[in-house]
Amino acid sequence: MTQPVIKVAIAGYGNLGRGAQAAINQSPDMQLVGVFSRRDPASVTLIDNSVPVYSMDDIAQYKDEIDVLILCGGSKSDLPEQGPKLAGLFNIVDSFDTHAKIPEYYESLDTPAKQAGKVALLSVGWDPGLFSINRLYGEAILPVGETYTFWGKGLSQGHSDAVRRVDGVKSGVQYTLPSESAMERVRSGEQPTLSTREKHTRECYVVLEDGADEETVRNAIVTMPDYFADYDTTVHFIDQQTFDRDHQKMPHGGFVIRSGVSGTENEKNNQTIEFSLKLGSNPEFTSSVLVAYARAVYKMNLAGETGAKTVFDVAPGLLSSKSPAQLRKELL
Amino acid sequence: MTQPVIKVAIAGYGNLGRGAQAAINQSPDMQLVGVFSRRDPASVTLIDNSVPVYSMDDIAQYKDEIDVLILCGGSKSDLPEQGPKLAGLFNIVDSFDTHAKIPEYYESLDTPAKQAGKVALLSVGWDPGLFSINRLYGEAILPVGETYTFWGKGLSQGHSDAVRRVDGVKSGVQYTLPSESAMERVRSGEQPTLSTREKHTRECYVVLEDGADEETVRNAIVTMPDYFADYDTTVHFIDQQTFDRDHQKMPHGGFVIRSGVSGTENEKNNQTIEFSLKLGSNPEFTSSVLVAYARAVYKMNLAGETGAKTVFDVAPGLLSSKSPAQLRKELL
Numbered sequence: 001m002t003q004p005v006i007k008v009a010i011a012g013y014g015n016l017g018r019g020a021q022a023a024i025n026q027s028p029d030m031q032l033v034g035v036f037s038r039r040d041p042a043s044v045t046l047i048d049n050s051v052p053v054y055s056m057d058d059i060a061q062y063k064d065e066i067d068v069l070i071l072c073g074g075s076k077s078d079l080p081e082q083g084p085k086l087a088g089l090f091n092i093v094d095s096f097d098t099h100a101k102i103p104e105y106y107e108s109l110d111t112p113a114k115q116a117g118k119v120a121l122l123s124v125g126w127d128p129g130l131f132s133i134n135r136l137y138g139e140a141i142l143p144v145g146e147t148y149t150f151w152g153k154g155l156s157q158g159h160s161d162a163v164r165r166v167d168g169v170k171s172g173v174q175y176t177l178p179s180e181s182a183m184e185r186v187r188s189g190e191q192p193t194l195s196t197r198e199k200h201t202r203e204c205y206v207v208l209e210d211g212a213d214e215e216t217v218r219n220a221i222v223t224m225p226d227y228f229a230d231y232d233t234t235v236h237f238i239d240q241q242t243f244d245r246d247h248q249k250m251p252h253g254g255f256v257i258r259s260g261v262s263g264t265e266n267e268k269n270n271q272t273i274e275f276s277l278k279l280g281s282n283p284e285f286t287s288s289v290l291v292a293y294a295r296a297v298y299k300m301n302l303a304g305e306t307g308a309k310t311v312f313d314v315a316p317g318l319l320s321s322k323s324p325a326q327l328r329k330e331l332l
Numbered sequence: 333m334t335q336p337v338i339k340v341a342i343a344g345y346g347n348l349g350r351g352a353q354a355a356i357n358q359s360p361d362m363q364l365v366g367v368f369s370r371r372d373p374a375s376v377t378l379i380d381n382s383v384p385v386y387s388m389d390d391i392a393q394y395k396d397e398i399d400v401l402i403l404c405g406g407s408k409s410d411l412p413e414q415g416p417k418l419a420g421l422f423n424i425v426d427s428f429d430t431h432a433k434i435p436e437y438y439e440s441l442d443t444p445a446k447q448a449g450k451v452a453l454l455s456v457g458w459d460p461g462l463f464s465i466n467r468l469y470g471e472a473i474l475p476v477g478e479t480y481t482f483w484g485k486g487l488s489q490g491h492s493d494a495v496r497r498v499d500g501v502k503s504g505v506q507y508t509l510p511s512e513s514a515m516e517r518v519r520s521g522e523q524p525t526l527s528t529r530e531k532h533t534r535e536c537y538v539v540l541e542d543g544a545d546e547e548t549v550r551n552a553i554v555t556m557p558d559y560f561a562d563y564d565t566t567v568h569f570i571d572q573q574t575f576d577r578d579h580q581k582m583p584h585g586g587f588v589i590r591s592g593v594s595g596t597e598n599e600k601n602n603q604t605i606e607f608s609l610k611l612g613s614n615p616e617f618t619s620s621v622l623v624a625y626a627r628a629v630y631k632m633n634l635a636g637e638t639g640a641k642t643v644f645d646v647a648p649g650l651l652s653s654k655s656p657a658q659l660r661k662e663l664l
Contacts, residue, residue, distance in 0.1 A: 022595050048596075071656050100663065103428070106660055121384075130469070132663055136648050136651065136663050137648060137651065141620050141624045143358045177537065189612075262616040262619075263351075269581070271609075271610075272609065272611075273462075273609055274607070274609075275605075275607050275608075276605075276606045276607075277605055277606075278603075279604075280521075280602040285603050288594050288603070308654075310659070311648070311664075312656065312663075316646075317468065317472070317644030317647050319469065319472035324642075324644065328438055328642055328644070331644075332455055332642055
């Protein structure tokens with residue numbers, strides 16, 4: 001391939017930023033040119049020292065040296081503040097994942113990106129992201145049917161925090177699991193009505209403080225309103241060593257299932273489309289999606305597109321480093 | 333919704349054409365305006381008589397009355413002949429599925445479509461089609477990894493014909509099944525090297541002629557070179573009534589699995605993306621995909637695009653009857 005190398009930078013260097021650097025290292029058509037951080041650059045340790053770390057305060061100086069900037073900040077406060085500013089300077093891609101605020105955030109990026117002649121691709125990752133695309137494909141292809149999203153097996157940060165707040169808990173994590181029985185009902189074509197809590201179960205792994213009582217802690221967890229009371233919750237007690245060995249990763253995943261019906265009133269046929277992810281590392285996977293879409297952002301802007309975009313606006317071929325002719329020959 | 337209704341016609345009325353009519357009936361933003369057939373129009377019976385049947389010879393007369401023409405002919409002889417001609421008259425979408433000839437067929441549509449200012453979308457369905465898109469997403473997002481395509485459980489026309497040619501077979505069908513053990517190896521992250529025959533098993537249902545011998549027939553099938561000899565093949569003998577009741581449908585499906593690795597040399601994580609279909613009717617599902625993409629063809633041409641296109645060129649949002657703002661709010 002003699003295509004140009006895409007110059008990419010990362011803004012924000014937590015789990016997502018580290019994952020983005022690792023994913024760029026797997027992409028020969030991309031070059032990481034720098035990492036921007038709000039911390040003192042000297043204090044930021046990269047997964048490898050191939051690029052400089054700059055202060056976020058100086059980012060505007062690098063306006064002409066970066067083809068796409070990958071925003072790796074959080075959705076709660078980082079992105080709403082940084083996104084609109086950076087969209088006026090760079091082509092950007094982010095993983096904004098507060099579903100209810102997407103329309104508002106979209107608008108906040110669209111104007112600066114259009115004025116700057118840049119593309120701002122928001123809410124990239126797996127949900128929102130690949131799951132959203134599969135929800136869309138499912139209902140567009142099988143308009144008569146139901147779509148089901150299940151999450152897990154995955155570490156839930158909010159619920160893990162809730163477990164750790166319980167008296168007597170030294171260390172704790174919580175995994176959300178899709179309910180196997182609910183998934184089988186969906187796959188059968190039955191099209192059941194299921195609440196979020198009917199679709200999921202919860203599993204906790206807890207290390208007790210010295211002297212704490214198992215049954216008291218278990219009871220405090222499984223009866224906790226909002227978090228656990230309405231779910232089928234299992235609590236496992238383990239020692240610190242097991243906890244440190246087996247529960248330091250951030251696995252996640254889930255399923256999008258479209259159960260539809262085709263044919264005529266007299267002769268109907270069930271049709272099922274299923275998409276699933278089993279992720280060893282949730283942040284690294286999200287970063288991998290961000291990096292593939294950074295490539296698409298570059299191509300879209302090169303083709304003259306500007307303004308805010310979502311994964312729904314991105315043709316699949318733009319994600320690949322291969323040419324359209326090569327894709328038709330090798331992958332179609 | 334006050335959007336315009338898309339005027340669609342069907343060229344060719346076999347299983348795919350019937351499925352397309354059923355799928356259009358499920359799409360309130362589309363109107364079927366006619367069916368074209370090479371047979372005597374009076375001899376063509378539609379699934380409902382809501383539209384006229386015309387002779388294919390007269391199709392050019394309807395040039396200005398059709399927004400998108402869905403070609404429902406076969407890939408072997410119908411589409412290579414009809415596609416290039418019709419691409420010069422209409423926006424078209426087809427399900428050309430001879431993988432090796434896609435680049436050549438693409439070229440044969442591109443010039444007439446461009447000259448006519450139309451869009452010609454080829455090779456739409458599930459493989460090529462949705463499976464292709466998932467192969468692309470998989471390798472673009474997880475560049476370090478392997479992609480596996482499994483087919484089935486599905487009726488194979490060619491293998492069923494082979495079974496029926498065996499002496500002593502009165503009725504017969506053959507289903508291709510994905511090998512469960514091969515799929516488990518792939519899902520584990522092992523990234524095994526697997527041939528097509530290691531990935532699939534074959535299952536035959538046979539009704540014997542009077543006086544035919546089970547073991548002779550079974551042996552003739554399982555040892556048949558090219559078709560069965562190299563596969564794990566099971567033959568079930570059933571009576572005609574069971575055959576007629578249980579084996580008249582055309583189920584199919586399959587799996588596309590991307591098994592990849594993210595992270596760094598020192599800390600790798602397995603990541604698995606899986607897409608699967610379980611189809612009660614293979615032709616009806618292919619038709620449903622064709623109809624959703626007919627909507628995209630209409631929008632792309634309206635936006636000024638022309639020439640040959642594949643599913644890789646179609647942004648997901650174009651498949652939906654919902655507006656971009658509605659999609660962002662409801663599905664992202």
